[in-house]
Amino acid sequence: MSNIGSYEGRLKNFDWSIAEKELGYNKGEAINIGWYCSDRICEMGKAGKTALIWEGLGGVARQYTFDDIRVNSNKFGAFLRSLGLKNEDRVCLFMDKIPELYIGFLGVLKIGAIAQPLFSAFGDESLHVRLDNAETTAIITQRKHVSKVRRIIEKSPYLKHVIIVDHDGKKPLKDREMTFNMEEYEEPKDFEFFPTKAETPSVLHYTSGTTGQPKGVKHVHYSLISQYLTTKWVLDLLEDDIYWCTADPGWVTGTSYGIIGPWSMGITQCVMDVGFSAENWYKFIEKHKVTMWYSAPTAIRSLMKAGDEVVKKHNLSSLRHLASVGEPLNAEAVIWSEKVFGKPFLDTYWQTETGSIMLTNFPGMKIKPGSMGKAFPGITAAVVDTKTFKPIQEVGKIGLIAFKPGWPAMMRTYWNNETTYKSKFTNGWYLPGDRAYIDLDGYFWFVGRDDDVINTGGHLVSPFEVESALLEHEAVAESAVVAKPDEVNMEVVKAFVMLNAGYEADDMLELKIMNFIRKKLSPLAMPQEIEYVKTLPKTRSGKIMRRLLHAKEWGEEIGDTSTLEDDE
Numbered sequence: 001m002s003n004i005g006s007y008e009g010r011l012k013n014f015d016w017s018i019a020e021k022e023l024g025y026n027k028g029e030a031i032n033i034g035w036y037c038s039d040r041i042c043e044m045g046k047a048g049k050t051a052l053i054w055e056g057l058g059g060v061a062r063q064y065t066f067d068d069i070r071v072n073s074n075k076f077g078a079f080l081r082s083l084g085l086k087n088e089d090r091v092c093l094f095m096d097k098i099p100e101l102y103i104g105f106l107g108v109l110k111i112g113a114i115a116q117p118l119f120s121a122f123g124d125e126s127l128h129v130r131l132d133n134a135e136t137t138a139i140i141t142q143r144k145h146v147s148k149v150r151r152i153i154e155k156s157p158y159l160k161h162v163i164i165v166d167h168d169g170k171k172p173l174k175d176r177e178m179t180f181n182m183e184e185y186e187e188p189k190d191f192e193f194f195p196t197k198a199e200t201p202s203v204l205h206y207t208s209g210t211t212g213q214p215k216g217v218k219h220v221h222y223s224l225i226s227q228y229l230t231t232k233w234v235l236d237l238l239e240d241d242i243y244w245c246t247a248d249p250g251w252v253t254g255t256s257y258g259i260i261g262p263w264s265m266g267i268t269q270c271v272m273d274v275g276f277s278a279e280n281w282y283k284f285i286e287k288h289k290v291t292m293w294y295s296a297p298t299a300i301r302s303l304m305k306a307g308d309e310v311v312k313k314h315n316l317s318s319l320r321h322l323a324s325v326g327e328p329l330n331a332e333a334v335i336w337s338e339k340v341f342g343k344p345f346l347d348t349y350w351q352t353e354t355g356s357i358m359l360t361n362f363p364g365m366k367i368k369p370g371s372m373g374k375a376f377p378g379i380t381a382a383v384v385d386t387k388t389f390k391p392i393q394e395v396g397k398i399g400l401i402a403f404k405p406g407w408p409a410m411m412r413t414y415w416n417n418e419t420t421y422k423s424k425f426t427n428g429w430y431l432p433g434d435r436a437y438i439d440l441d442g443y444f445w446f447v448g449r450d451d452d453v454i455n456t457g458g459h460l461v462s463p464f465e466v467e468s469a470l471l472e473h474e475a476v477a478e479s480a481v482v483a484k485p486d487e488v489n490m491e492v493v494k495a496f497v498m499l500n501a502g503y504e505a506d507d508m509l510e511l512k513i514m515n516f517i518r519k520k521l522s523p524l525a526m527p528q529e530i531e532y533v534k535t536l537p538k539t540r541s542g543k544i545m546r547r548l549l550h551a552k553e554w555g556e557e558i559g560d561t562s563t564l565e566d567d568e
């Protein structure tokens with residue numbers, strides 16, 4: 001029997017207070033995610049239970065109990081307080097998937113500050129833009145990443161503290177830099193968490209849109225309510241589970257379901273901070289007897305590509321339940337997983353903005369491979385017409401995915417960008433910007449994005465960000481960036497480039513341009529291909545029509561271009 005039991009049964013009289021009750025939270029009282037994920041679990045008698053099993057490069061491994069998590073996050077909190085940091089200050093976590101990232105995240109929340117996790121592979125510019133937008137006061141990082149911070153520190157006056165968690169005491173520290181060793185720092189006596197309330201900001205995750213700079217999605221401590229219950233009912237975690245979420249906490253899956261969900265339930269989770277290979281992954285599952293595995297379609301397709309033989313070399317019988325998120329999970333991948341692991345990956349759909357799972361396949365529900373399943377109880381979901389924004393009644397007709405606002409983990413705004421936040425709502429619906437249809441049985445099927453954002457391997461890339469980086473190169477006159485199809489990543493980034501006079505369109509220049517933008521972008525946003533063009537298709541008023549280039553890449557009908565020529 002799964003945690004959710006009967007899906008239909010749960011829909012009746014559903015109320016988020018179910019989660020409030022289970023968490024012992026009463027409206028109006030303090031609710032602090034940091035406390036819920038560590039102190040409360042200890043108070044429930046699970047102080048000695050393993051919370052984190054961690055493995056890094058070269059076979060290094062560390063383990064932490066819930067009490068270790070409690071103590072060490074208190075140390076983080078006390079240290080940050082000693083620097084004068086306080087509630088609502090933004091504190092960036094810029095680390096690989098090391099224990100300090102997971103524990104530091106809770107420490108930041110415990111003092112009521114806002115955790116701003118950023119993917120450690122970000123280049124200087126990607127980092128700077130996000131710190132600048134949030135006016136981040138402190139950054140917690142590692143020795144290996146500090147050079148990036150040093151390159152932007154002069155233009156970051158708001159950034160007062162650069163905290164290095166693994167300093168070896170050898171290299172001299174520069175301006176604003178300091179060290180913090182979680183293991184050696186003295187345990188604070190009588191540490192008290194900041195009494196954050198339901199609507200106190202908790203996490204700021206940056207996400208890319210079509211235009212403009214990345215947007216900071218602001219979440220609040222009350223998001224715990226959704227994250228806890230979706231973890232329980234969808235990821236179906238049980239007391240003795242060994243859970244593995246493969247996402248990096250630089251992205252929302254890695255915090256909502258890689259920290260908050262499992263630890264608020266007191267579940268043991270494991271983390272592997274080693275690059276991807278099918279062999280490594282299977283070994284990890286076998287060694288730690290992983291029972292619940294939450295991953296992403298690109299990883300699953302990569303495993304599929306590695307073949308069935310490597311699966312057979314390992315004993316993966318511990319696996320009980322599998323789920324996936326981030327991009328379309330094709331039917332083949334679901335069927336393949338059923339064949340090789342004996343159970344299908346259940347697709348879940350949500351966003352940085354939604355904070356928690358919205359559409360999903362539930363344990364025990366009939367799975368239709370390729371479908372995203374149905375709405376989580378308490379979520380009113382529809383597919384609405386693109387013009388009237390009213391729910392489409394016709395079965396199978398494509399429209400926009402829409403949700404009625406009001407679930408606990410919904411973003412509260414985009415940081416300093418209320419206008420864009422408001423633009424996401426129409427006719428009383430929150431529109432995530434995706435197209436889908438609903439079948440006869442009420443299952444949702446993903447069709448595509450409704451904007452130019454590229455989803456490569458589950459990571460959203462803004463064409464605008466890549467185009468802006470390209471335009472800074474002296475040879476580039478104009479550029480347009482679109483997705484092109486890819487077997488494993490579904491989509492990869494392709495750039496069309498028009499050169500300034502006097503530049504030769506050759507491989508040497510392509511290499512130079514690539515090296516130039518590499519320093520500005522995250523590796524995930526790097527184009528896989530640059531195509532030189534003499535002109536770019538434009539509307540009458542000169543806006544580049546990415547959609548035409550996109551259609552060509554995907555071998556789609558271009559259709560009536562006269563309408564495309566008009567500005568929208």
Ligand code: PRX
Pocket residue numbers: 207252253324325326327328329347348349350351352353372432433434446449455458459460
């Ligand atoms: O386009 C949808 C796609 O990823 C977008 C959200 O990306 P992000 O905010 O980075 O969060 C990813 C992890 C929660 C969505 O708007 N997406 C997410 N899940 C699915 C998906 N597309 C198809 N199927 C999914 N299951």
